[in-house]
Amino acid sequence: MIIVLAYVLCHGLTDLIIAPIQRIFLPETTIFAALIYLPHGVRVLATWAYGWKAVPPLLAGTLLSVGLFSSDQEVSFLSPQLLEGVFLGSVSALLAFECARLAGHNLYAGQGRKLSWRGMIVVGALSSVINSIGQTFIYAGLIGLEDLGEVLIVYAIGDLFGVILGMVALMFVFRWVRLFSST
16 A cells, blocks of 8 residues: 555656646656656665565556546547556566566565665666656657657656655655664
8 A cells, every 4th residue: 555655646746746847848748758757766666675566556556646647638548558558667667676686686675684776776777768668669659750769768867867766765764764763
């Protein structure tokens, strides 16, 4: 339930605060991607903590977010590709963690003494690339060829910033827990 709520909260912040500001500067790109996509940080951190078990709550959080923050017109306009995009976004971090594991770097929680911040950023970036390329293909029929490169870059940037901000938030949570557990 925490993953679902975190995803919905981050999606709401992105949709209600970040996207309106972005629309001023990149109006054509905003329907597909945000320059700061906070839910991607939730994807990566949830998958780090729970592995494949994070996928169902990520799917639920994404679908709930679509229901809460998308208009009926947007949902019907994107509906053929919507489920594919939701699924890909929900498994992108798992795919990245598994690629890292197959390369000899098991970065899931509990695999080492400390959280590997560098490893998490690398996995977040790889997950972003997987998600960016996949989402670009899924929505290729809706994105003009002249905007394809820009959309791909915005996906990648937004996902990576989402991971970085999620990591910073997690760092503060860990510090807060240490502070209160030592008293």
